[in-house]
Amino acid sequence: MSPQLHNTVLISHLFSNTPNDEDNGNLPSSFTEYFRNYKAETKIISEETTRSIELCLKKGDLQRAKSVISDALRVIDNAPINIAVTGESGSGKSSLINALRKVKHSGGSAAEVGVIETTMKIKSYEHPKVKNLILWDLPGIGTPKFQPHNYLEKVEFKKYDFFIIVSSTRFKQHEIDLAKAIRIMKKNYYFVRTKVDSDLQNEEKCHPQNFDRKNTLKQIRNYCLNNFTGSNIGEPEVFLISNYDLSDYDFPVLMDTLIKNLLAEKRHNFLLSMPNITEAAIQKKYNSTKQYIWLNALKDGVFATVPVVGILSDMDIEKLKKRLNFYQDLFGVDDESLTFMAKDAQVPVGQLKKKLKSPYLLEFKKEETLGGLLLKCLEKFASANGGLLATGLYFTKTYYLEFHFLDTVAEDAKVLLREAYSKK
Template identity: 70%
Template sequence: MGQLLSDTSNNEDNGDLVSSATKYFMEIKAETKIISQETIHLIEFHLKKGNIQGANSVINDALKNIDNAPINVAVTGESGAGKSSFINALRGVEPEDQDAAEEGVTETTMMRTPYKHPKIKTLTLWDLPGIGTMNFPPKDYLEKVKFQEYDFFIIVSATRFTKLELDLAKAIIFMKKNYYFVRTKVDNDLQNEKKSKPRTFDGEKTLQQIRSYCVNTFTQNNMDEPQIFLISNRHLSDYDFPILMDTLIKDLPNQKRHNFMLSLPNITEAAIDRKHKIMQQYIWLEAFKDGLLATVPVVGMIRDDVEKLKEKLNHYRVLFGVDDESLQVMAKDSQVPVEQLRKITKSPYLLETKKEETLGELFLKYLEKFASASGGPLALGLYFRKTFYLQFIFLDTVTEDAKVLLRVTYSKN
């Protein structure tokens, strides 16, 4: 690795470094940035002064905040509204899995129940008792369920929202928290409507009627019309679930967006692309911190680098749902042989090299292609350690694997 810049404001490379960082951050949409604008300004400030260690320290602290920031999501609603299946869907867990939220049972608990995300350890979804099951006013209810611990509330209903739930929303606003109304089981409503009116059935019209029915509840209770998300817990790519996820990501603090985005299921290619972009930010920040203006030597890699690369590749495969365990689940759900799914993925074989080919040579083989791609670090005039270039290649490959698997399994459903 080449020498980092010395702490001097006279270094002639500082201008290029600042402009490169500024250009990169400017190209990222504000609602998807994983570090705040204040943090970006602070990084640029240190770089302008030639204080590389200061810039590194700011980035390092930002990455730690991203890794460690807890995300707590509260889900409430009446019994039978689909709270548990909604929580399982967000966690990518099947109803029969050991740690799944129990579905289809009458709510009797007066306690909140936490469910950790299986891949993102900082994310917890809380199943709250329905406000109707607790004989408390909304404000007291929020205090009982420890409202201050949650990033936002999701209020779930399978019919129309009750006055208790509307009053709860008012109390949440008073407590200065965000809330979202989710109307579940719209697929059931559409099926029932189609059965009862097979000749005149109009799916879009039915969905609009469901939405209007919900909105009237707010109008009748003298409340402003909120955004209402119509979803099916069984068919996440349909209806408003993708819009709900986009809204939650946009409303979360910067440092919590990264892990929340990575926790979401691969329901569409657009969702996979968003994961790719947000993960690219994280890798870029790591590379910028550890390899500012480092040259790219052509010598081989040390054993520690190889082991770390293997860990990174496996980590990305897990996050994008293309690891062996995920393939087994996918094969079962889609009834596609797991061997067939393995054959169409490329990421498991990225670090397999021929006997005469070193990992360093493999890197050089990919570098030319990577350098010509728009938006890569080389396009910014920056040079990172070769391990980071390979991480970008890993990310591109697992992203493409996830898309290919989505196409194959979706066509079987």
Template identity: 60%
Template sequence: MDQLFSDTSKNEDHRDLESSFTAYFKKTKKESKIIPQETIDSIELHLAKGNIQGANSVIRDALKNIDNAPINIAVTGEFGAGKSSFINALRGVGPEEEDVAEVGVVPTTMRRTPYKHPKIQTLTLWDLPGIGTLNFLPKDYLEKMKFQEYDFFIILCATHFTKLELDLAKTIRLMKKNYYFVRTKVDTDLDNEKKCKSRTFDRAKTLQQIRSMCVNTFCQNNMDVSQIFLISNRHLSDYDFPVLMDTMIKDLPAQKRHNFILSLANITEPAIDRKHKSLQQTVWLEACQAGILATVPTVDILMDHVEKLKEKLNHYRVLFGVDDASLQVMAKDSQVPVEQLKKIIKSPYLLETKKEETFREMLLRYLEKLALGNGGLLASGVYFRKTFYLQFLFLNTVTEDAKVLLRQI
């Protein structure tokens, strides 16, 4: 009889886990999922059969693929198009930091040059010489530049796209790769137009004129009008830079989206939210992999768990740019004392305890906070191990800190 009750309880746990897993990934938009749909289907099938070990094996492999999936982005364009500045902006690297892509007044790129992202080691941006610089035909140029290694190409210009660049795009398309036309330095164009026509200046009209000039170039070269992204490397939240990032995320394979999303700068609140949702998926997957307990979580937590939690919290702070080093840079750039920035955020103090408060009491307090803020998660009938409750709390707090700092500066 005891065995019967035990088996029944296990089956109920499996069904709870399956329904929660299915519900969670159903509400996640297709373009935001960090694992392929066929992988999700496989996990659900294992859970439906009560095969927890099989589900955990698929999840383990999926997480490993996410961690190790290389992302290679090719950036090309003629001298003066702003390639180096664009690469530095994508990497979140300032002009005087180490390993910065060199920006100068003479051509600096005569061969392809790799730049690793400082936080996401699987992401590499490749600075390619302009096709006109090497005087190659598009196909020869792509072979010389090892085009098969890249996930997609970004073609930059600061004035108008040349026939060589349009022919290059056609060849990239024939080779079944994605490319994006990016018109840089639109802020400079707007400033110049405003100086010339101070009384009649119309920002929207000027931007439309820039876009129309690019479209006309496509038409004159018998090429389908492609989407054109107007950006400023100095003001990333303005113009089409956020749209460009969204488009690239959607076009990437699911397992490569996660690290690319984490690499992006906190230029808008939607960008921060996207980072939060992506990391939330990894916490769910890790929690499922670790196993689900069908009991209310206990608070008997070992000190090695505490150290792991500290590492996880610091990891989130680095990814969201609210760690001590990032705060120092932010304070310098915004000319605000770093202590002032630290006063308006909460994550640095999450694991601090008062002398009279034990870690057990602190954990209970955090679980209570989490229950209030995430009732839907806790009310689902599935209870994660205690460490995962805290990971969600850390993630939510760090996300809010990033938004608070964005508004402040």
């Protein structure tokens, strides 16, 4: 059987139960079914938007559905995220900002780190890879130029999505009063206690015989919480973190809390900014990106004809190369990230690359073609999403490859994470 005839037969088999383009009766349930798989706090579109898309599909108003999806994607792309980080001198604010931006302290765009007061005025730091995400380093409340009575006015309170209040010892009355004011203004705040790794090390040195890590962390937390007694804001959650080991302590919990409390349309960009500290974090970033691809695919190709497996145009191939590079950069599987990791692990870059699949996705042997890869992706997609295919949800052929690229890059990121842990 010729390759072309084989492709035709296989595609016919994959979509044999697919209704014709006019039979859209099951489409709303398919759309609902897909997005229902994600928890409410991790969806990147609001329930209102989801219902609006469903209603358009139910009515058969495909142009309106496309318009609603386009508007939702535009909002996601342009939604600003402004994060305020404040606290006393030496509390670890700048280190936390660098960690959230995945920037080394020695980098040219890093927030200045020092034992003296380095934040005398408001400074902004853009995320190097996620547009519209800015972290603001605010002077601590009570400093000479930022007194409590006009602090919120001076720092332009309204523009921030939430406040992170940082301390390396205990939270003082000024910071507790700030939290009260933030709550009155109906915005979120989070108390973060930094440098717990140093506290644990000091405690172990002082009491090596009866050192208990779990008990020491409990004491640190209770010490912080005791400061809120009688404060009229209850007992807030305090996140214990180390700016130099984000995968440990409460940092993953802090990230989950921030995601849950953000508006749906702001979650995607925030999730993309998350460092690959755990496999769960990588999976959250993957899920968010997959939702985004799905929405783009629906906008560009829903109800299109079944994609023909064959030669992709130069424009298609160039687009795919850019998308692959984007995902590699996003998940830290790009050449620059691999070079840094190899240097830290003191191994050749080639040794790391051998463990990965994404660097070779667009490299083919003589008998292989990009069309052949597309065919494999269609088979895989049909196997995993047969119900959706059976209801007529077709995409332009490049999207099937894009889903494959995302799957591969995310798995590579997990491989690198496991490799990094094995070196510790």
